[in-house]
Amino acid sequence: MAKQIEGVYEKVYECAQKEFLAKGFQEASLRTIAQEAGTSTGSIYTRFHNKEGLFHAIVSPVVEEIKNWFIDVQESFHQKDADYQKQNMPEYSGMEAEEFVAYIYDHYDVFKLLLECSGGTEFSDFLNQLVEIEMKYTVKYMEATGDDAICKGNISPEFLHIVTSAYFSGIFEIVRHDMRREDGMLYAKQLREFYYAGFAKIYNW
Structure with missing residues (x-):
């Protein structure tokens, strides 16, 4: 050899x-x-x-790390009792989101590849994979806390999916617009506050 x-x-x-x-x-x-x-x-x-194997070698470690972190964070919170979840969801979600954005900037070029250059690869639906994880644990949260917004028809699963997808798409605009780290962190904070107002109404926070 x-x-x-x-x-x-x-x-x-x-x-x-x-x-x-x-x-x-x-x-x-x-x-x-x-x-x-x-x-x-x-x-x-x-x-x-092949070429896809090379692309995979570059982006896969970051994809697996962020997905595993995301699931671990969600699962850890879900293990708390219902009262804790309901009282701490806004604060916990904010800390999670801030860490998420920091991770994006720590691996900025890879996320650029994922969002803008992955067409034709297994990673082209990366964003939707994150949305599906968030949706799964949002439903778990609603079940754990007795939230009946869907049962009462205040929102539908389709609406929840659209809003969640829109939020993640919004977060990744920091990459699409090549924002500097400090600007992106501020933008992400403002975006969280914007969505928080809507979710607070839905979940009666």
Whole structure:
């Protein structure tokens, strides 16, 4: 087996991320990536199998980490008793959202890839996956606290899904608009306050 040159795959990752950001997944060229990284397309195929395998290697660690964190945070809160959940939901949700936005900025280029360059990959529905997790635990919260907004017809599951999706889409505008970290953190805080007013009415906070 040929000995791998030290640092070559770090360079491949760097050049691949640059190429994907510039052209998107579908238009990105493995030949260009290989040339920029000083290696061959054959070596990239050997290590990553294909272009999607290379894209997966770049974004998957961040996707898995944020999804696992998100589920852990939700599950931890759901383990609390109903009174605690009802009294602390606004504050807990705010802290969770702030940490979420900080994580986005810590891995900004990967989220740029996910949101703007992932068409044609398994990650093209990344945003919807987060929405589905949030929806699952929102329903759990409503059941735990005896919230009957859906039963009474104050809201519908479809409305809840649309609002949740709109909120997450709004958060990710910080990436789409290339906001600086301090501006993005402020924007996200303002967005939370805007949505909080609506949810407070729905849930009678």
